[in-house]
């Protein structure tokens with residue numbers, strides 16, 4: 001595992017994220033699936049249809065061994081049943097002290113309250129189960145991408161332990177954030193995801209007469225904003241949290 005292969009995985013995960021958003025955009029907002037909570041209620045702990053749907057899905061996925069994979073992080077990690085599939089010997093790449101970092105509570109909140117309203121049309125078509133299945137796919141794809149920051153951080157640390165070491169010993173969050181940030185890479189990521197939303201989300205027509213009326217299944221600028229405002233900052237937050245524990 002090196003920085004290039006880790007970045008390749010992040011690029012491939014962009015496809016999953018863009019497609020999952022396109023699938024969710026087939027349905028209107030369908031807000032019944034998310035209520036309660038009402039204003040002021042913690043969206044994560046209050047029981048909504050989506051909450052139960054995700055919790056029960058995760059129990060099934062846990063039995064199927066999903067969370068044995070260190071790249072997967074459940075939204076409801078408490079009381080998950082054990083895996084019932086044969087044990088796979090996943091390579092233990094991560095440093096144990098940082099391996100259980102989980103920012104899914106924040107991801108849940110951002111997805112429901114900030115992202116969904118930006119790309120799901122208003123309305124209710126009653127397809128709550130299908131909508132929740134799409135939400136689950138979006139949440140899982142975004143969560144996997146953000147928590148992949150642990151692997152990014154591990155690789156960066158292994159490539160330059162003498163650079164990261166002092167900042168880790170000083171528990172210097174700001175210093176670590178600066179060291180692991182590559183602005184040029186972030187600019188490329190934003191442009192690429194926007195382009196993917198254009199390519200994957202366009203109407204494909206066999207005739208030429210569709211030219212000039214470009215509409216996309218998910219607004220490409222929303223995808224770029226998702227990455228700029230939430231996905232990349234949270235990936236970096238995971239990296240910082242991981243590095244702070246890297247010498248424990």
Ligand SMILES: C=C(O[C@@H]1C=C(C(=O)O)C=C[C@H]1O)C(=O)O
Pocket residue numbers: 007010152180181182183185186189231232233235236
């Ligand atoms: C993931 C990395 O770390 C940082 C976060 C990035 C991201 O989330 O896409 C991109 C560049 C870096 O600022 C990386 O270096 O590839």
